[in-house]
């Protein structure tokens with residue numbers, strides 16, 4: 001009614017923006033699954049190095065999926081702390097929502113997306129907390145801000161106001177500066193002991209190349225490799 005043009009709804013605006021997005025615009029690198037190592041870690045490291053070289057912003061961030069006590073899925077972004085023969089490592093407070101979920105159901109999936117190389121990597125497996133010494137060393141190796149964040153605590157608990165956060169954070173920064181060796185017993189490194197790692201190479205012609213490594217248990221050194229339909 002009236003002479004105003006109809007307003008775009010948020011959903012309309014989103015539709016227009018989504019129509020303008022185009023994945024896999026740049027020529028993707030060649031990925032030959034026949035020329036891959038017997039286990040996934042060296043290939044992960046090679047792809048990580050190539051993502052860094054291609055200027056991929058924040059290649060070390062990933063989606064960490066967990067399930068809660070009712071088996072309902074949950075997901076959030078975290079930072080990769082490292083990967084070795086044991087598995088892929090992330091770190092958080094054990095009393096955060098994800099920490100409580102991992103205590104109740106110690107298994108996870110990780111998702112890396114490196115659009116600069118048209119690639120994603122998926123990792124799945126059981127999760128084990130690292131030793132308290134390793135978790136302590138992880139926090140020590142980080143910045144004052146990371147220690148302050150870990151000290152602030154109450155991650156994922158309801159927050160009354162931003163003023164409350166500002167006060168707690170200022171106090172945590174004071175402690176972190178004064179006591180850089182300060183222990184945060186809740187800070188925990190978690191190892192995702194992969195039983196499945198998938199390498200996905202995007203292709204503008206939609207002939208995406210998918211190679212999945214699987215092994216029967218995290219203790220088994222016997223990885224199998226399998227191509228998947230895209």
Ligand SMILES: Cc1cc2nc3c(=O)[nH]c(=O)nc-3n(C[C@H](O)[C@H](O)[C@H](O)COP(=O)(O)O)c2cc1C
Nearest residue numbers: 061076077078079091092093096097098099155156
């Ligand atoms: C780029 C990025 C990196 C993050 N890295 C971490 C991390 O390493 N550990 C962590 O506990 N939270 C990290 N966060 C915050 C989490 O996404 C999340 O908000 C927080 O951990 C609470 O999650 P939860 O309620 O599932 O426990 C990161 C967020 C972003 C956007």
